[in-house]
Amino acid sequence: MIDRVSGRVVDNYGSSLVIDIGGMGYEIITASSVSFDLGTPVVIYTRMLVRDEIPVLYGFESTADRKSFDQLRTVQGVGPQLALTILERLGAKGVIEAVLGNDGKRFKSVPGVGERLASRLVLEMKRFYDADDSMEKTLASQGNKGEVGEALLALGFSIGEISQALSTLPADIDSESGLRLALKGLRS
Numbered sequence: 551m552i553d554r555v556s557g558r559v560v561d562n563y564g565s566s567l568v569i570d571i572g573g574m575g576y577e578i579i580t581a582s583s584v585s586f587d588l589g590t591p592v593v594i595y596t597r598m599l600v601r602d603e604i605p606v607l608y609g610f611e612s613t614a615d616r617k618s619f620d621q622l623r624t625v626q627g628v629g630p631q632l633a634l635t636i637l638e639r640l641g642a643k644g645v646i647e648a649v650l651g652n653d654g655k656r657f658k659s660v661p662g663v664g665e666r667l668a669s670r671l672v673l674e675m676k677r678f679y680d681a682d683d684s685m686e687k688t689l690a691s692q693g694n695k696g697e698v699g700e701a702l703l704a705l706g707f708s709i710g711e712i713s714q715a716l717s718t719l720p721a722d723i724d725s726e727s728g729l730r731l732a733l734k735g736l737r738s
Contacts, residue, residue, distance in 0.1 A: 551598055552596050552598050552607065553595070553596065554593055554594060554595045554596055555569055555571055555576060555578065555593070555594050555596055555607075555609075556571070556591070556592070556593045556594075557569040557570050557571035557572075557576070557591070557592065558570045558589060558590065558591055558592070559586045559587065559588055559589065559590050559592055560575055560588065560589075561575075561588070562585065562586060562587075562588060564582050565579065565580065565581075565582050566578060566579045566580060567580055567584070567586065567592075567594070567609065569592065569594065576607060577607070578594055578596060578607045578608070578609035579606060579607065579608050579609065579630075579634070580594070580608070580609045580610070580634075581610075581634050581635075581637055581638035582638060584609070584610075584611055594609035594610065594611070595609065595610045595611070595612065595613050595615070595616045596608060596609050596610070596616070597610075597616055597619060597620065599630055601630075606630075608630060608634065610637075612642070614642040614643075615637055615641070615642045617642070617704060618633075618637055618642040618645050618646075619633050619634065619637060620704060620705065620706045621645075621675060621678045621706060622636055622637070622645070622671070622675070623706065624674070624706045625667075625670055625671055625674045625675065626670065626674075627667050627670065628667070628671070632660075632662050632663070635660055635661065635662060636657070636660050636663070636671075639659065639660045640656060640657075640660070644656065645675070646679055648671075648672065649671070649672055649675040649676055649678075649679055650676075650679055652672055653672070654668035654669050654671070654672050655668070657671045657672065694723060694724055694725045694728055695716050695719055695721070695723070695728060697725040697728075697729075698715075698716065698719065698723075698725055698728040698729045698732050699712050699716050701725075701729050702715060702729075702732060702733075702736075707736065711736060715732040715735050715736055716732065718731070718732075718735055719731060719732060
């Protein structure tokens with residue numbers, strides 16, 4: 551998985567950037583609100599998804615935006631493009647405020663989000679924000695298992711799924727092996 555890319559902007563198409571990294575140009579789909587001047591050195595946090603067997607990189611200015619993108623995509627009816635549009639209109643902070651404030655109207659202001667989807671977004675996204683702070687504190691105190699839990703949280707797994715996966719891991723496991731085992735357990 552490609553976590554982030556650092557390079558120079560060589561093209562800006564509005565909804566995507568081309569970043570030159572060591573002589574190769576990587577096209578990264580971004581919110582159209584992300585704007586960089588040509589030639590500017592940048593760091594873009596990415597999420598790689600495979601659509602129709604073609605890898606697509608989505609890029610974000612911060613890890614908070616990327617985390618919100620991942621969380622939004624867990625809601626039925628929200629694909630990558632709609633998640634980007636929501637982030638473009640509301641930003642990561644606006645998404646959190648809308649969810650915690652039970653403000654479905656904010657989500658409805660985004661093109662492509664109707665009454666039903668707005669309600670679903672508020673309802674289903676609550677699980678991330680109600681438990682995130684306490685979960686992150688708990689994970690931070692668990693060493694390598696905590697790192698595995700943080701990675702699973704960033705991938706969009708629920709608190710219950712993460713707790714169950716972590717309980718099956720040996721105490722002395724390294725982060726990489728732990729993540730592999732946890733993902734294998736979650737997929738079966």
